[in-house]
Amino acid sequence: MIELARSTFNNWKKQLVSKEKVLHIEGLIQIIFEENDPxxxxxxxxxxxxxxxxxxxHKKIRQIMKKYNLVCTRLTHRSRSYRSYKGLVGTLAKIR
Structure with missing residues (x-):
C-alpha cells in the first residue's frame, strides 16, 4: 500500500474528474462550431x-478553440462595413 497524504489523493482524484469534464466540453464546442458553419x-x-x-x-472556451484551431471566419470586424442607415425615423411633415 502506498502512503499518501489525504489531500494529495483528493487533489489527484479531482484532477481526473475535471479532465473528463473538459473532454466533454471540448466535444460540445466542436459540435456547436460545426453546426453553425464557421x-x-x-x-x-x-x-x-x-x-x-x-x-x-469564456477564457476556457477561447483556450479550447485555439487548441483545435476553431476560428470564426465570416463575422469578423473586417468582414463587416459600417452602416448607419436605420430606415425612416420619426414623422414627416405634411406637404400642402
Whole structure:
C-alpha cells in the first residue's frame, strides 16, 4: 500500500474528474462550431452553452478553440462595413 497524504489523493482524484469534464466540453464546442458553419466565435458559443445549461468561463472556451484551431471566419470586424442607415425615423411633415 502506498502512503499518501489525504489531500494529495483528493487533489489527484479531482484532477481526473475535471479532465473528463473538459473532454466533454471540448466535444460540445466542436459540435456547436460545426453546426453553425464557421460563424460562431467564443462569445456566441458561450451563449449557446449557457442556453444548453453549461456555465463555462469564456477564457476556457477561447483556450479550447485555439487548441483545435476553431476560428470564426465570416463575422469578423473586417468582414463587416459600417452602416448607419436605420430606415425612416420619426414623422414627416405634411406637404400642402
Amino acid at each position: 460563424n460562431h466565435g467564443y462569445r456566441r458559443i458561450n451563449l449557446t452553452l449557457v442556453n444548453r445549461g453549461y456555465q463555462i468561463n
